[in-house]
Every structure is written in C-alpha cells, then in structure tokens.
Amino acid sequence: MSGTTITCRKLGFLYDGEEQPVIQNINLEIARNQRVAIIGASGSGKSTLCQLLCGLLPRSGGGTREGEVLLDGIDPAAAPIASIAEAVGVLFQDPDAQLVQGIVEDEAAFGPENMRVSPAEIEERVAQSLAAVGLLDRRLDPVRRLSGGQRQRTAIAAVLALRPRLYVFDDACASLDAAAQANFLQLCFTLQTEGRTLITASGRFDDAARAAQRVIVLDGGTVVLDGPPEELLRCCGEQLAQLGLLPRPPGEAAGAAAGDKPVPAATPPHSAERHAGKPIAAGSVPAAAPHAEGARESAASPLLEVDSLTFAYPGGREALHGIHAKIYPGDWVLLTGENGSGKTTLSRLIMGLLPAPAGSIRWQGEDIKGMAVYRRAEQIGYVFQQPEYMFTAPNVWEELIYSLHGGVPVKKRRELSAAEQERAGFLLEKAGLTDRLHMSPYLLSQGEKRLLSVISQLMLPRALYILDEPTSGMDYAAIDRVIGLCQHMLEEGSAILMITHDPELIKEHATSFIHL
Amino acid sequence: MLIQYEKGSSLLHRYDPLSKLVILFCTAVIAMLLDQAWQQAVFLLLCIGQARYAGHMSGRQLLGGIRLIAIVAVPYFILTSLTVQGETVWLQWGSVSVTIEALNAAGAMTLRMFTLFLTSMAYIITTDPRELVAELTRRLRVPYRFAFGISAALTFIPLLEEEGNHILDAQQVRGHRPPKGLGSRISYGLKFVSAVLLNALRRVQQTAGAMESKGFGAYPDRTYRTEVNIPSWAAVSAVIYVLATVWLWWIV
C-alpha cells in the first residue's frame, strides 16, 4: 500500500454568494506516506481546505476554485468518482451530515459495497473498523440512538472501512473522550505504518499535531507556518499562542477572554475555593461538598437537586443509574464522563426534553416533573450538543434575538430596548461574530456555530445555563471567549452546568465536578 | 400509520421479495375479479389464514389491521349500499331503501379493501426493504443509483421525524408555548412543516456529497454485504399462482 501525493498550487476558494475568498493562494506539496496536521483557529478555513482536497468543493458544494489541486496527478473536482474514492477518504466535521444508512454496521459497509468489494471482505472490514473505534457491540443499533461521540466514531469507522490511500480527518477528536482520543492517535500511527498518507485538521496544537511529521498552520485562509512540530514549537510559540493554537500563559488568559473591554471585577466570587473542587463519582457524595465555605447567601437552598435519578430510553438500555447532584446559584459545575455515559441524557432530563421519573429532579426545592419545557426555559438556558439543532432563524442576528420575541414576524415586533441592544452587541463582540450578522447560521464554521448557539441562549438572563460541550473542537482563543462569557453570566448571578471533554482547560474556573 | 418490517423466519419471511410481490399482485387481481360478497368473504378468510399461519402474524396484529382499515371501509360501505340501484328491496326506511344488490356490491367492495390491506400488511411485515432494493438491482436490473433512492427515502423517514423533534425541542427551549386555538395551531403547524422541509432540503446536498465521497455511483453496479439465497420453490410457487390467476380471469 502506498499513499497519495498532494499538490496544491495557488489554491483559492470563494463560496457562492460571498465576496471574500475563504482560501487564498495556498501552495503545498505533501509527499506520500507523510503524516500532516493542519491546524488553525476557528474559521481559518481548515474544513474548506479538507473539502477541496477531496473534491466535494466545488463538485457538489458549489463555489469557485482557483488554482490547482492534484492527488497523484488527478484533479479531485473533475476525476471519476471511482478514482477519487480510491485515492482519498474524508471524515467531515459534522458526523450527522455524513451518516446516510441509519444502522451502524451499514454505515461501515456502505463505502466498500460501492467499491465492489466482495461480501466476505466487506464483513472483515466492517468488523475491523468498528473494533478500531470500539463500537462492535453497537453494530446493529440505529445511528439516531447513539450519543454524539458514538456518532462521530461511527463516521470514523465508515471512512476507515473504505481503506483509501489518503485519509483526511477533519476534527475527528472533537467529541471523543480522552481514551478514544488516545486510541485515535494510535490508529493514525498504524495507518501511517501501512504506508498511507494522513491529514488531520484541528483547532489546537494537540497531541495529533505533536505526533505529526509536519504541521501546517492556517490563518485567514493562508498558510502562515509550515514545518515539523518541534521546530514550530521552538521558534514560534508566541505566534501560535497569539493565533489561539497554544494555551496562553495563565495570567494572560483572563485578559484575552475579555476581548477589548476588560470585564469589570474579573475575579469570580469563588476564587478562594477554586481548586477545592474534586471529581466526585456519580452516585457517591452529593456534588455540593466544595461549598462548605465561601458559598454565598444561598448556600442553604440549592437551585437544582438531582436525587437518585435513573433513566432508560424506551426499548433501550439504561442510560443513567442512581445519579445525585446539587447545583447552587453561582456555581460552575463541570459534567464529565466517557462517550455514552449519559451526560447529554442528564441535561435533557433536567430541561424536560426527556421525561424524568417523579421526585428525582427538584428545581428550587420543588419537583420539576409537571413543569412544561417552556416554563423551565424561563429559568434555564440550554445549548444543544449539536449547534445545528438550535437554529431557527435565517441569519445570525435573527438567531441571536429569537428568544426575545419568540418567532413573531418583524412587522409585529416591538422595538428592542436599549438594554437589549446593548446586551446583543456585547455578546456578539465577545463571541467575535459582529461582522457575521447577515450570514445564515448554517454557513458558519463549526466553532462559530457553537459560539452563536451559546450567545443566543445567553441573550436572556437565566438562573441556570446548561451548555452541552460548548468547547468541543475549539481553538484556545475561542475557548477563552466561552470562558469569558460564562464568567460574565456568573457575575450576573447565574449558575452554569457545562458538559465537556476538555475539563483540564476549564477546571480552574469550576466550582464543582460531576463525573458520570 | 407506519407499519414496519419485523425480523422472523416464517414461510412468508423466507420467500424472496420479488416472488412475494408477484403473488401479492395476483391476489389483488383475484380480489378485483370476484364480484360477489360471499366470494370475497371466503377469499379474505383464506388470506387471513395465510397471514396467520404462513406469516406468523399474531391475532393482535391482524385485529389492529382490521380496525385500521375498517375506519376507511365503513363509510365506503354506507355510501355504496345507499346509492347503488337494485330490484330486491331488503330494507325500507322512509325514502331510503337498501337493496340486496346494493348490499352485495357494497360488501364486495369493502371486503376487497380488507383483503388488499391485510395482504399488503403481511407483505410489509415479512419483507426486509433492503433485500427488496438489492433484488430490484440484481434481478430486475434497475440501476442501483435509482434503487438506492428507495433505501435513502426509507432512511430519511425516521430521520425526518427526529429532525421534527429537534425543531420542537429547540422551539420549546426558546420558550415557545404550545399553540392554543385553531388559528394559531394551523399557523404553527405550517411553520413546523416548512422548517422540516427546509432542513430536509439542506440535508440533500450534504448527504449526496458524503455518499459520493464514499464511492457512491463509482461503478454501474455494486456488491452487497449480505447475500440472499432465493429458494427455488418460491419462484415456482409464484409462477403457479400467476397461472391460476390467469385461469380464474378466463373463467369469470
């Protein structure tokens, strides 16, 4: 097996209906059997580049390409499908957009079936690729019954089974738990020893980038750095941190998070006990332990109490068992756990999107069971794991102010008050979306989508915000934005329940932990 | 109503999808040919027996099916028995009269609906749609890209329902109250339908792109992970059934 060589000459790309090209003047030469990491901040054009490499752009996505892309001398936008599928297999960023068969094992079999592989070999490939992502025991499950991370694994398996000469993985680790990420690194290593070319794209100088032979750094659609990882780390650490690809030294982080406006009273009220929070296993001690001292006026009455909560999906397996947790006003709780451990399920139960058993969830001391979702929404803000699920409006601005009017047509709405205008402006600036107001939310890059889904919930003050993986796949600068936003909400007196696979990046701000 | 394939090993399950489809069509033709209510009744009983014993359908399933179709069939029965002209008056009630001929026509029509529906239900429950699609391409030589449209649509149905749920969830999370009153219910329903439709169309481009990147349409044919072996008795019995149908057509 030999890899694919890639050549890009003066590559540029402009999306339909846009004025500014997203990719400009990229010149690359990637040798066969090389392992390359493309990194860049959110919106720098990584996904666009990946889609150009496999020909999806402009072939079926439209837009105008300039310059040349060649895979082993053939142009992926013009070559017959068969030769492209042999040359390159791509994992796209959004797993939902690429799962087309509905059943896990059928997803894995889809590629080989199209490539006329014999049934016996398909079976072997399906088994092997599902084993590689740890999904063998779920092979007969419908994809829509999987957790976010499990879907991403399915998508990875489907690409693996194709066995092309070149793999392109766009942010493959975004929703994976730590063990699966390590597993994925190992997998990349194996693929390379088999002689394949490998490209990974991500928003951080992460382990995949450190393990690569070559790191290409994108900024604003052009290559700004290119070289072996050790060398880049040695020479350009400062620049990488500036781009948000390396974490900033601790002192600077808070200032950066605030953007241009420094946040007044930046030290959160809990700073004294910041590091007091210890991971608490589900079902053991209530998560309120760290509040013993330092907690404010409301120490006595928790906002939300979860009490021996057990939940099973209809006709499915038990997703949660005997969960205890307490959240107090002003808390910042991190909810962690492996893929499929029930984090999203717990958050949906709290929000009322799934029916919780009576008496197991209490809001300000009262059983929440009979409370309609729209009533809960007056107290709790909720951000979905998949930002696309949220979007209800045609452009970014409308999306942001949707909760203010609840879908009333423009003509019948009241004017936004000055305070609302100000809040909207503030949030947009903190999220860095000020110049995107007229764009459709669906056309944003993945990180931008996430930020938008967060700030559109923050528009209205709520007692509790539940954020399901708001930082997944983001660069450090964007994570700082999220942290800054959260800190601001804490200052307003809200509590935050944040689900994350990056606890080490946020833990210094958290007041307590729940581990499922 | 969404009836779905259920895995099993009954005789009907072991038939290949196409032979079974031929038999189903012949059954429909026979049901059309019989125009006496009693003939339809006998035929319906035969079909029910087959679904019960050859298809292992439970009495509950069958009753459920009969209830479903009854809702549609009863109004047909009433309309027909009141409007068809006949000689022999069976019941006279003011100016409304019901004749034996009308009852016969109405009975035949409604029983025929029962037969068509229940046999179709047996077909759906015992036929794996993926196998049907594979057979279409293998034996009828339908190009697989088109046949795949059927599997794609089948995959989309639960997806669309799920997408609908997401839309409802998102709106509720943003504080939408459930609509009250007819007017707001209708406008809410229309908004909902258009949101589902727009999401569906948005998916088209993504899905097609993702499929092509996995080699969809690369070759005129493709392989299938699961192989179906077709029992020869299935095809033979289908042929016999066709001949019997033709013969019946000839004699009536």
Next chain:
Amino acid sequence: MNSSSFQKKWFAFTTQEIILMAMLAAVNAVLTIYIGPVNKLLNSLGGPIATSTTTGIYMIYGLLAYYIIRKPGTAVVTFAIGGTIQALTGTVYGIPSCFVAAACYMIVAETIFAIFRYQKWSAGVLMLVGGAMVPLWFLFAANMFGYTSWPLEVLGIALVVRILSGVLLCGLVTKVLGEALVKTGLLRRFAASTKG
C-alpha cells in the same frame, strides 16, 4: 459534453437529484402519516367524497421534484420511489394501488412535460398537469375497488372534486412552494434556480 444535449437525455440524474427525489418522497410519506388523522376526520364527516378533496396533496412531491429538477424521467423515478415507500410503510388502499397510482401519475406527467419540451414551468402548466394526473388513476381505482357500481352522479362528483384538488392543491401549491424554496437559496445547484 454539450450541456443542452445532456439535459435532454433520459434518466441522466446526478446523485444530488436522486437524493432530492428520495427526500421529497420521504417527506410525502411522513406527511401522509401525519395527515392520517385529518383524513379520518374527513372520512367520518363526508365519506369518500370528502376524502377526495385531499387527493392533490399526495401528488405534490412528484410535481415539485419535476419543477426543481426539470429533466425527462423525473416523474418516473420520483413516483417510483414514492410509490414503493408508500407500499413499504403501509397504506390503507393496499400495495398494488400504490404502484398503479404511481404508474398513472408518471405517464401523465412525463407526457405533458414532454409536449412542452421541458420549457414551460408556469403556474398554468403545473395546474394542468396536477389536474390531468387525476382521471387516469381514477379510472383504475374505480375498477379496482368497484366504484363502478356507484351511480353516475356520485362517480361524477367524486371525479370533479379530485380534479379540482389536483389543480389547486397539487398544481398551484407546487408553483408557490417551488418559488418559495428557490428564494431560500437551498436549490442553487438545481435547474429551478439556474433557469429561473
């Protein structure tokens, strides 16, 4: 290849177009499931004649696909997919009726659009097709289910109601819906957008 000669070729569909047809067929199937209760209500209020009023709704997906894709063969593929889906998800009228109805719709739609050489996409033409798709299937349905024993007036009323439903609920709605969808920009890659 010359693009206009390519367009005239039968069944020269891209993957996107096939998926679009499948998607519309799936939307139709889901709607059918959700409209079910409405239909039941109509049925109990006004029997078969009242249910005839909704006939047009069940044909929209095929006509809309044709309006968007505009290539010969669109109706054949779309209605074939849609008919099979209906057959596989359950329909009160039985599987054979799904296929026969689909075949009738195909023949009529393909013929009329061929007569207009795939050039005319006005509301008038779409309404003509919507209305014309009805009678052929009605002829078959009357024979299959035995409506033929109904008196002529009843048959006539049922037919007229269905044709009207085809003209308005299928033809006109397709045009309105199609134009609205083109405006959203989601159909940039399809003929309805590029040819206006």
